[in-house]
Amino acid sequence: MAGYTGDIGQAAVPNQRAKQLWKHTTVRRHVHPVLKSTLTEMAPGLERCMYCGDNQGTDIDHFEPVRVNPLRTFDWHNHLLACSLCNSHLKRDLFPLADDGTPLLIDPSSEDPAPHLHLSLAAGAYIDLTNRGNATIKVFGLNRKILVRGRLNACRITPLLLDKWRTAFEKDDLEEADACAATLWEQPTADVVHAMFHQALVPGAEDIFADEPETLTLLRDQVIRTGLLGTC
Numbered sequence: 001m002a003g004y005t006g007d008i009g010q011a012a013v014p015n016q017r018a019k020q021l022w023k024h025t026t027v028r029r030h031v032h033p034v035l036k037s038t039l040t041e042m043a044p045g046l047e048r049c050m051y052c053g054d055n056q057g058t059d060i061d062h063f064e065p066v067r068v069n070p071l072r073t074f075d076w077h078n079h080l081l082a083c084s085l086c087n088s089h090l091k092r093d094l095f096p097l098a099d100d101g102t103p104l105l106i107d108p109s110s111e112d113p114a115p116h117l118h119l120s121l122a123a124g125a126y127i128d129l130t131n132r133g134n135a136t137i138k139v140f141g142l143n144r145k146i147l148v149r150g151r152l153n154a155c156r157i158t159p160l161l162l163d164k165w166r167t168a169f170e171k172d173d174l175e176e177a178d179a180c181a182a183t184l185w186e187q188p189t190a191d192v193v194h195a196m197f198h199q200a201l202v203p204g205a206e207d208i209f210a211d212e213p214e215t216l217t218l219l220r221d222q223v224i225r226t227g228l229l230g231t232c
Helices: 002-010 014-022 025-030 032-042 084-091 131-140 145-170 174-186 191-199 213-220 222-229
Strands: 059-062 079-082 117-120 125-128
Touching: 002 014, 025 032, 032 059, 032 079, 059 084, 079 084, 084 131, 117 131, 117 191, 125 131, 145 174, 145 191, 145 213, 145 222, 174 222, 191 213, 191 222, 213 222
Parallel strands: none
Antiparallel strands: 059 079, 117 125
16 A cells, blocks of 8 residues: 555645545455455454444544545554444544644554543443543543443443353353353443453452442453453
8 A cells, every 4th residue: 555655645735635546446446345354353342343342343444534644544554443423423534632743532453541541330431531531532422322321231241241151161161151252252342341351450449349249259250361361
Protein backbone atom coordinates (compact mmCIF):
# COMPACT_ATOMS: atom_id res chain seq x y z
CA MET A 1 0.00 0.00 0.00
CA ALA A 2 3.07 2.22 0.06
CA GLY A 3 2.52 3.05 -3.61
CA TYR A 4 -0.85 4.59 -2.84
CA THR A 5 0.66 6.65 -0.05
CA GLY A 6 3.32 7.94 -2.41
CA ASP A 7 0.64 8.91 -4.91
CA ILE A 8 -1.22 10.84 -2.21
CA GLY A 9 1.95 12.59 -1.08
CA GLN A 10 2.63 13.89 -4.58
CA ALA A 11 -0.93 15.07 -5.21
CA ALA A 12 -1.75 18.76 -5.35
CA VAL A 13 -4.66 18.17 -2.97
CA PRO A 14 -3.67 15.12 -0.86
CA ASN A 15 -6.99 14.92 0.99
CA GLN A 16 -8.98 14.75 -2.22
CA ARG A 17 -6.62 12.25 -3.84
CA ALA A 18 -6.73 10.01 -0.74
CA LYS A 19 -10.52 9.85 -0.85
CA GLN A 20 -10.46 9.11 -4.59
CA LEU A 21 -8.01 6.24 -4.18
CA TRP A 22 -9.79 4.74 -1.18
CA LYS A 23 -13.04 4.60 -3.15
CA HIS A 24 -11.42 3.42 -6.39
CA THR A 25 -12.83 0.18 -7.78
CA THR A 26 -9.45 -1.57 -7.77
CA VAL A 27 -8.87 -0.68 -4.12
CA ARG A 28 -12.39 -1.72 -3.14
CA ARG A 29 -11.99 -5.08 -4.89
CA HIS A 30 -8.42 -5.98 -3.96
CA VAL A 31 -7.41 -3.99 -0.88
CA HIS A 32 -10.54 -3.65 1.23
CA PRO A 33 -11.34 -7.41 1.42
CA VAL A 34 -7.82 -8.31 2.57
CA LEU A 35 -7.81 -5.55 5.17
CA LYS A 36 -11.23 -6.45 6.48
CA SER A 37 -10.43 -10.17 6.64
CA THR A 38 -7.30 -9.50 8.69
CA LEU A 39 -9.06 -7.06 10.99
CA THR A 40 -11.92 -9.49 11.68
CA GLU A 41 -9.36 -12.05 12.87
CA MET A 42 -7.94 -9.48 15.27
CA ALA A 43 -11.29 -8.22 16.52
CA PRO A 44 -12.68 -9.23 19.93
CA GLY A 45 -15.41 -11.83 20.20
CA LEU A 46 -17.17 -12.77 16.99
CA GLU A 47 -15.91 -10.01 14.72
CA ARG A 48 -17.03 -7.35 17.20
CA CYS A 49 -16.44 -3.64 16.74
CA MET A 50 -13.04 -2.65 18.14
CA TYR A 51 -14.56 0.45 19.72
CA CYS A 52 -17.78 -0.61 21.45
CA GLY A 53 -17.23 -4.38 21.47
CA ASP A 54 -20.94 -5.00 21.04
CA ASN A 55 -22.03 -4.75 17.41
CA GLN A 56 -20.61 -6.69 14.49
CA GLY A 57 -17.68 -4.93 12.86
CA THR A 58 -18.68 -4.11 9.30
CA ASP A 59 -16.55 -1.10 8.35
CA ILE A 60 -12.87 -0.36 7.96
CA ASP A 61 -12.34 2.80 9.99
CA HIS A 62 -9.40 5.18 9.69
CA PHE A 63 -8.50 5.84 13.32
CA GLU A 64 -6.84 9.10 12.29
CA PRO A 65 -9.36 10.32 9.72
CA VAL A 66 -8.43 10.89 6.08
CA ARG A 67 -9.46 14.52 6.51
CA VAL A 68 -6.92 14.94 9.30
CA ASN A 69 -4.01 13.01 7.82
CA PRO A 70 -4.48 11.76 4.24
CA LEU A 71 -1.02 10.16 4.25
CA ARG A 72 -2.32 7.56 6.71
CA THR A 73 -5.18 6.47 4.45
CA PHE A 74 -3.33 3.29 3.49
CA ASP A 75 -1.35 2.92 6.72
CA TRP A 76 -2.12 -0.54 8.14
CA HIS A 77 -1.69 0.70 11.71
CA ASN A 78 -4.43 3.27 11.10
CA HIS A 79 -7.12 0.74 10.20
CA LEU A 80 -9.62 -0.65 12.72
CA LEU A 81 -12.75 -2.75 12.41
CA ALA A 82 -15.80 -0.75 13.47
CA CYS A 83 -19.55 -1.14 13.46
CA SER A 84 -21.52 1.27 11.29
CA LEU A 85 -22.85 3.08 14.38
CA CYS A 86 -19.43 3.85 15.83
CA ASN A 87 -17.88 4.58 12.45
CA SER A 88 -20.53 6.55 10.58
CA HIS A 89 -22.74 8.02 13.29
CA LEU A 90 -20.54 8.59 16.34
CA LYS A 91 -16.84 8.92 15.48
CA ARG A 92 -17.21 10.07 11.87
CA ASP A 93 -14.26 12.45 11.29
CA LEU A 94 -13.87 13.35 14.94
CA PHE A 95 -10.30 13.21 16.20
CA PRO A 96 -9.88 15.44 19.25
CA LEU A 97 -6.38 16.49 20.22
CA ALA A 98 -4.81 17.51 23.51
CA ASP A 99 -3.18 20.92 23.94
CA ASP A 100 0.16 19.39 22.97
CA GLY A 101 -1.28 18.02 19.72
CA THR A 102 -1.39 14.36 20.75
CA PRO A 103 -4.55 12.29 20.11
CA LEU A 104 -7.10 12.11 22.90
CA LEU A 105 -8.83 8.99 21.57
CA ILE A 106 -7.49 5.63 22.75
CA ASP A 107 -6.41 3.28 19.97
CA PRO A 108 -7.79 -0.11 21.08
CA SER A 109 -5.46 -1.98 18.74
CA SER A 110 -2.24 -0.66 20.21
CA GLU A 111 -2.93 0.90 23.62
CA ASP A 112 -3.90 -0.44 27.02
CA PRO A 113 -7.05 1.47 28.03
CA ALA A 114 -6.64 0.60 31.73
CA PRO A 115 -4.76 3.80 32.68
CA HIS A 116 -7.54 5.86 31.13
CA LEU A 117 -10.77 3.90 31.67
CA HIS A 118 -12.20 1.96 34.60
CA LEU A 119 -15.18 -0.34 34.12
CA SER A 120 -17.61 -0.25 37.03
CA LEU A 121 -18.87 -3.83 37.16
CA ALA A 122 -21.77 -2.86 39.39
CA ALA A 123 -22.99 -0.14 37.01
CA GLY A 124 -21.85 -1.63 33.70
CA ALA A 125 -20.45 1.78 32.78
CA TYR A 126 -17.00 3.19 32.10
CA ILE A 127 -15.51 5.85 34.35
CA ASP A 128 -12.88 8.16 32.86
CA LEU A 129 -9.57 8.33 34.69
CA THR A 130 -7.93 10.81 32.32
CA ASN A 131 -8.86 13.33 29.64
CA ARG A 132 -8.20 10.63 27.06
CA GLY A 133 -10.64 8.33 28.78
CA ASN A 134 -13.23 11.08 28.88
CA ALA A 135 -12.86 11.85 25.18
CA THR A 136 -13.06 8.17 24.25
CA ILE A 137 -16.25 7.65 26.26
CA LYS A 138 -17.88 10.71 24.69
CA VAL A 139 -16.90 10.13 21.05
CA PHE A 140 -17.88 6.45 21.00
CA GLY A 141 -20.83 6.73 23.37
CA LEU A 142 -19.40 3.93 25.49
CA ASN A 143 -21.99 4.42 28.22
CA ARG A 144 -25.09 4.35 26.04
CA LYS A 145 -27.87 2.28 27.59
CA ILE A 146 -27.63 -0.74 25.30
CA LEU A 147 -23.92 -1.18 26.06
CA VAL A 148 -24.47 -0.82 29.81
CA ARG A 149 -27.19 -3.45 29.68
CA GLY A 150 -24.95 -5.79 27.69
CA ARG A 151 -22.11 -5.43 30.19
CA LEU A 152 -24.40 -6.13 33.13
CA ASN A 153 -25.61 -9.27 31.33
CA ALA A 154 -21.99 -10.32 30.80
CA CYS A 155 -21.29 -9.81 34.51
CA ARG A 156 -24.09 -12.23 35.33
CA ILE A 157 -23.19 -14.80 32.68
CA THR A 158 -19.42 -14.90 33.22
CA PRO A 159 -19.38 -16.63 36.65
CA LEU A 160 -21.79 -19.28 35.34
CA LEU A 161 -19.45 -20.03 32.45
CA LEU A 162 -16.38 -20.06 34.71
CA ASP A 163 -18.02 -22.56 37.04
CA LYS A 164 -19.12 -24.71 34.10
CA TRP A 165 -15.62 -24.58 32.60
CA ARG A 166 -14.06 -25.62 35.96
CA THR A 167 -16.43 -28.58 36.25
CA ALA A 168 -15.73 -29.71 32.69
CA PHE A 169 -11.98 -29.39 33.25
CA GLU A 170 -12.14 -31.50 36.43
CA LYS A 171 -14.05 -34.19 34.51
CA ASP A 172 -11.49 -34.03 31.69
CA ASP A 173 -14.30 -33.10 29.32
CA LEU A 174 -12.16 -31.01 27.00
CA GLU A 175 -14.89 -30.57 24.41
CA GLU A 176 -17.23 -29.01 26.96
CA ALA A 177 -14.42 -26.91 28.43
CA ASP A 178 -13.53 -25.59 24.98
CA ALA A 179 -17.18 -24.78 24.30
CA CYS A 180 -17.42 -22.83 27.57
CA ALA A 181 -14.24 -20.93 26.79
CA ALA A 182 -15.48 -20.04 23.30
CA THR A 183 -18.80 -18.82 24.68
CA LEU A 184 -16.98 -16.76 27.31
CA TRP A 185 -14.63 -14.97 24.93
CA GLU A 186 -16.96 -14.72 21.94
CA GLN A 187 -19.84 -13.07 23.78
CA PRO A 188 -20.42 -9.38 23.03
CA THR A 189 -18.76 -6.92 25.43
CA ALA A 190 -15.99 -9.42 26.17
CA ASP A 191 -14.15 -6.48 27.74
CA VAL A 192 -16.21 -7.29 30.83
CA VAL A 193 -14.46 -10.65 31.22
CA HIS A 194 -11.04 -9.03 31.06
CA ALA A 195 -12.13 -6.41 33.59
CA MET A 196 -13.48 -9.02 36.00
CA PHE A 197 -10.27 -11.07 35.90
CA HIS A 198 -8.20 -7.91 36.39
CA GLN A 199 -10.26 -6.44 39.23
CA ALA A 200 -10.28 -9.75 41.10
CA LEU A 201 -6.60 -9.22 41.91
CA VAL A 202 -6.50 -5.50 42.70
CA PRO A 203 -6.48 -4.09 46.24
CA GLY A 204 -10.07 -3.77 47.39
CA ALA A 205 -11.30 -6.69 45.29
CA GLU A 206 -13.25 -8.01 48.27
CA ASP A 207 -15.25 -4.78 48.28
CA ILE A 208 -15.84 -4.87 44.52
CA PHE A 209 -17.22 -8.41 44.74
CA ALA A 210 -18.74 -8.04 48.22
CA ASP A 211 -22.11 -9.35 47.05
CA GLU A 212 -20.56 -12.13 44.97
CA PRO A 213 -17.82 -13.88 46.95
CA GLU A 214 -18.27 -17.05 44.90
CA THR A 215 -17.52 -15.08 41.74
CA LEU A 216 -14.34 -13.68 43.28
CA THR A 217 -13.23 -17.20 44.20
CA LEU A 218 -13.75 -18.36 40.62
CA LEU A 219 -11.89 -15.37 39.18
CA ARG A 220 -8.94 -16.02 41.47
CA ASP A 221 -8.87 -19.78 40.87
CA GLN A 222 -5.41 -20.58 39.51
CA VAL A 223 -6.67 -23.45 37.35
CA ILE A 224 -9.25 -21.19 35.72
CA ARG A 225 -6.80 -18.33 35.22
CA THR A 226 -4.18 -20.62 33.73
CA GLY A 227 -6.68 -22.35 31.47
CA LEU A 228 -8.44 -19.23 30.24
CA LEU A 229 -5.76 -16.56 30.52
CA GLY A 230 -2.59 -18.57 30.27
CA THR A 231 -1.46 -17.15 33.60
CA CYS A 232 -2.27 -17.50 37.29
